[in-house]
Amino acid sequence: xxxxxxxxxxGRLWIKQGWEIFKKAPVLWVVLSALFATGPTLISNIPVxxxxxxxxxxxxxxxGLMLGCQxxxxxxxxxxxxxxxxxxxxxxxLIALGGIGxxxxxxxxxxxxxxGGAALVxxxxxxxxxxxxxxxxxxxxxxxxxxVLGGVMICAYLMASMFAPMLVLFDGMGPxxxxxxxxxxxxxxxGPLFVYGLVIVLLALLTIMTMGLGLVILLPLxxxxxxxxxxxxxxxxxxxxxx
Numbered sequence: 001x002x003x004x005x006x007x008x009x010x011g012r013l014w015i016k017q018g019w020e021i022f023k024k025a026p027v028l029w030v031v032l033s034a035l036f037a038t039g040p041t042l043i044s045n046i047p048v049x050x051x052x053x054x055x056x057x058x059x060x061x062x063x064g065l066m067l068g069c070q071x072x073x074x075x076x077x078x079x080x081x082x083x084x085x086x087x088x089x090x091x092x093x094l095i096a097l098g099g100i101g102x103x104x105x106x107x108x109x110x111x112x113x114x115x116g117g118a119a120l121v122x123x124x125x126x127x128x129x130x131x132x133x134x135x136x137x138x139x140x141x142x143x144x145x146x147x148v149l150g151g152v153m154i155c156a157y158l159m160a161s162m163f164a165p166m167l168v169l170f171d172g173m174g175p176x177x178x179x180x181x182x183x184x185x186x187x188x189x190x191g192p193l194f195v196y197g198l199v200i201v202l203l204a205l206l207t208i209m210t211m212g213l214g215l216v217i218l219l220p221l222x223x224x225x226x227x228x229x230x231x232x233x234x235x236x237x238x239x240x241x242x243x
Contacts, residue, residue, distance in 0.1 A: 001171050003185030003233045010232055011195030017232075018225025021069055022217070025078040029220035032068065032083050036061050037219060055105075056098035060086040062223070063094045063165045069227035070170070086169070093168045096175040101161065108153040112146040159186035159193075166230045185233050196229065 022029050039061065040054035063086030068078045086094050112118075163182035167173045173181065186193055200222060207214030 001167065001173070001181060001234060003181065003188055004235060005188045006192050006232060008191035008195050010189075010229075011192035011197075012199060014192070014196055014225045014229040014232065015199050015221070017228035018221050018223075021072055021224040021227065022220055024072045028078050028080065029224070030216050032065060032078075032080065033220040033223065034216075035083055036065060036223075052102060055102050056095050059094040059097040059101075059161075059165050059168075060091055062086070063089070063169050065223050066166050066169060066227050066230075069224055073231075086165075090168055090172075093175050093178075094165060097161065097164055097168065097178070100175060100179065101157065104153070104157050108150055108157075111153065112150045115145045115149055156183065159183045162186060162226065163230050163234070166227065167234075171234070189233060192229075196225070200225075 040058055043057065044050045044054040046053065061083055064083045067085045067089070068082035071082065072078055160179040160183040163185055164175070164178040167178035167181055168175065171178075200218075203214065203218050203221070207218055
């Protein structure tokens with residue numbers, strides 16, 4: 001599926017369209033987003049299997065939210081069950097996206113260690129707060145190459161995963177093809193994505209002024225606007241998701 005290139009101003013348009021989707025069921029969107037945010041966090045606290053299990057489930061839950069966006073776009077009702085709708089439609093492919101994400105995280109950590117960022121990785125992954133500020137500062141300053149490499153790897157994955165769940169659900173793509181297509185689409189639309197990201201950052205800063213209360217709206221808005229971006233870039237026709 002070929003992504004189209006849109007003007008930078010579309011980044012702001014995605015926010016506006018996402019807001020329109022949110023307004024159709026604001027209370028339920030807040031509830032669904034809260035469950036989406038807290039569910040994997042709680043699961044990750046399970047010893048041994050918690051973190052990998054949460055990582056595998058995130059794309060499935062996100063896919064359910066995207067199905068909720070589609071339902072509202074069709075004039076249907078948003079329901080609490082939409083959060084789990086991804087378990088009934090291409091769940092294996094969505095879980096595979098989470099598995100690829102885990103592999104990418106391990107690869108990123110390995111590469112950061114190879115370029116001299118071992119101390120930095122240990123500091124970042126430690127569950128205990130660093131007692132020696134000097135040691136933390138040295139870990140950061142001595143690993144500038146690891147910072148750059150890690151940043152590039154993370155950005156690449158964010159671009160590859162931005163539209164991947166939707167491409168799997170709505171366009172019947174396999175996980176690898178969906179990640180490749182999403183990455184290419186983001187590279188083609190750096191301008192609008194920059195504008196989109198800037199608006200999200202500005203809104204996030206405003207949430208600080210509201211003592212974090214703005215997150216109640218920002219979190220669901222980030223999800224509905226991502227759906228709007230997908231619809232704009234890929235010109236999806238809103239057909240039935242592939243089962």
